[in-house]
Amino acid sequence: xxxxxxxxxxxxxxxxxxxxxxxxxxxxxxxxxxxxxxxxxxxxxxxxxxxxxxxxxxxxxxxxxxxxxxxxxxxxxxxxxxxxxxxxxxxxxxxxxxxxxxxxxxxxxxxxxxxxxxxxxxxxxxxxxxxxxxxxxxxxxxxxxxxxxxxxxxxxxxxxxxxxxxxxxxxxxxxxxxxxxxxxxxxxxxxxxxxxxxxxxxxxxxxxxxxxxxxxxxxxxxxxxxxxxxxxxxxxxxxxxxxxxxxxxxxxxxxxxxxxxxxxxxxxxxxxxxxxxxxxxxxxxxxxxxxxxxxxxxxxxxxxxxxxxxxxxxxxxxxxxxxxxxxxxxxxxxxxxxxxxxxxxxxxxxxxxxxxxxxxxxxxxxxxxxxxxxxxxxxxxxxxxxxxxxxxxxxxxxxxxxxxxxxxxxxxxxxxxxxxxxxxxxxxxxxxxxxxxxxxxxxxxxxxxxxxxxxxxxxxxxxxxxxxxxxxxxxxxxxxxxxxxxxxxx
Numbered sequence: 212x213x214x215x216x217x218x219x220x221x222x223x224x225x226x227x228x229x230x231x232x233x234x235x236x237x238x239x240x241x242x243x244x245x246x247x248x249x250x251x252x253x254x255x256x257x258x259x260x261x262x263x264x265x266x267x268x269x270x271x272x273x274x275x276x277x278x279x280x281x282x283x284x285x286x287x288x289x290x291x292x293x294x295x296x297x298x299x300x301x302x303x304x305x306x307x308x309x310x311x312x313x314x315x316x317x318x319x320x321x322x323x324x325x326x327x328x329x330x331x332x333x334x335x336x337x338x339x340x341x342x343x344x345x346x347x348x349x350x351x352x353x354x355x356x357x358x359x360x361x362x363x364x365x366x367x368x369x370x371x372x373x374x375x376x377x378x379x380x381x382x383x384x385x386x387x388x389x390x391x392x393x394x395x396x397x398x399x400x401x402x403x404x405x406x407x408x409x410x411x412x413x414x415x416x417x418x419x420x421x422x423x424x425x426x427x428x429x430x431x432x433x434x435x436x437x438x439x440x441x442x443x444x445x446x447x448x449x450x451x452x453x454x455x456x457x458x459x460x461x462x463x464x465x466x467x468x469x470x471x472x473x474x475x476x477x478x479x480x481x482x483x484x485x486x487x488x489x490x491x492x493x494x495x496x497x498x499x500x501x502x503x504x505x506x507x508x509x510x511x512x513x514x515x516x517x518x519x520x521x522x523x524x525x526x527x528x529x530x531x532x533x534x535x536x537x538x539x540x541x542x543x544x545x546x547x548x549x550x551x552x553x554x555x556x557x558x559x560x561x562x563x564x565x566x567x568x569x570x571x572x573x574x575x576x577x578x579x580x581x582x583x584x585x586x587x588x589x590x591x592x593x594x595x596x597x598x599x600x601x602x603x604x605x606x607x608x609x610x611x612x613x614x615x616x617x618x619x620x621x622x623x624x625x626x627x628x629x630x631x632x633x634x635x636x637x638x639x640x641x642x643x644x645x646x647x648x649x650x651x652x653x654x655x656x657x658x659x660x661x662x663x664x665x666x667x668x669x670x671x672x673x674x675x676x677x678x679x680x681x682x683x684x685x686x687x688x689x690x691x692x693x694x695x696x697x698x699x700x701x
Contacts, residue, residue: 265280266317270330275290277289283308284318284339285312286303287304289303303371303425309367310463312355319332319333319334328342329341339355362451362455363459365449371425372423378444382401385413387400389412410434415427417464417483419468419483426480427463427464430461432453434451470599484599486598488594492588496521496592500595503516511614514679518680522684542568546567592677614674618633630670636681637667640663
């Protein structure tokens with residue numbers, strides 16, 4: 212039995228190592244691969260420019276920098292400035308344009324700055340105007356006019372990513388206007404694929420990753436829309452007015468998924484944030500987190516405050532669990548004696564052990580309940596800490612500069628990083644196992660050793676904010692174990 216348990220644990224650990232390797236490739240390898248792709252794209256752009264189908268026109272605003280193509284009046288690259296002090300961050304870059312009108316038509320450009328900043332792309336019988344409102348630096352109004360009625364069709368096919376090396380699939384959300392009690396209600400849903408269909412109820416569509424999105428707000432007229440999977444990570448949107456028109460306008464929103472910002476946009480853009488399976492818990496934890504952040508001005512301290520709140524909430528169950536564990540530990544000498552006496556009679560041994568539990572009023576499964584409760588709490592925290600834009604780049608202390616990223620203390624002069632916080636968390640788990648008495652039971656000893664190791668390996672690529680939560684949670688449990696062990700009798 213012991214050998215089988217050890218083999219299963221080793222295989223599990225091997226799987227975790229393999230999963231880590233396949234899922235998180237070395238940063239240097241990512242950099243080389245992506246930089247190679249960018250070089251290839253730049254070469255393609257040079258070829259296209261020589262062929263006469265790419266001529267860039269750059270527009271910079273307070274928050275956005277857009278690289279347009281004069282051929283087609285589409286957008287080739289998108290950059291975003293997260294605050295006025297920072298440089299622009301690359302959001303989209305491809306060898307093809309998005310939202311172009313006609314890829315082989317070259318437009319003349321007229322830019323007007325001042326109270327009304329606009330860029331007009333003008334060609335024979337067609338004009339495309341991009342207007343940048345002063346009251347919303349993330350918004351762009353797009354007006355298209357043609358001399359004769361025409362059926363337009365537009366594509367948004369850029370890959371939107373958090374940083375240059377992000378490889379996570381984009382997510383598409385659709386907002387529909389639904390009639391209820393003679394009122395228009397907005398219903399937001401996530402879609403993976405939809406055929407080209409006529410939609411009278413479509414209000415907006417958005418594509419993005421965990422930190423940014425590009426949204427398109429439609430006018431009140433029937434729209435044909437299609438969402439298709441272009442590559443593993445890229446969703447391509449195709450939309451068009453259902454009938455031929457001489458004028459067509461829509462609004463673009465290019466913005467980070469910062470909760471306060473999405474709230475200011477209204478129209479339920481807040482639903483583009485991925486809250487996960489336990490969304491109500493994730494939102495509750497976010498509100499608690501922001502409350503502590505307002506108090507202390509540090510998200511690391513806010514996470515510690517959030518941890519203490521969850522500990523207070525689960526305290527009764529945690530206390531019962533620790534008491535059950537301590538009672539089990541103190542019963543081990545009697546259980547070992549029974550094992551010696553009835554070693555040749557397993558049925559009698561089990562019966563005597565159960566009688567002992569009953570006599571001492573010990574529930575052998577009492578330690579499992581808080582673990583079951585921790586699953587939704589853990590997952591809700593994981594989703595919130597991983598997808599909340601507010602934590603992006605939020606520092607804690609010393610080497611922890613980004614609580615949304617894995618913990619790495621980089622050794623000067625190298626690219627190697629030591630996950631210090633993760634190792635401390637693993638040590639705290641080991642101390643918990645020692646205090647629980649698991650090392651004294653031969654049947655539990657293997658798990659007592661391997662579980663901290665498995666969790667340490669698993670947490671290496673988790674957000675450091677989540678690791679911080681788990682570490683503080685362990686410290687609290689250790690203190691509670693020590694206090695309760697001195698006051699609990701069997």
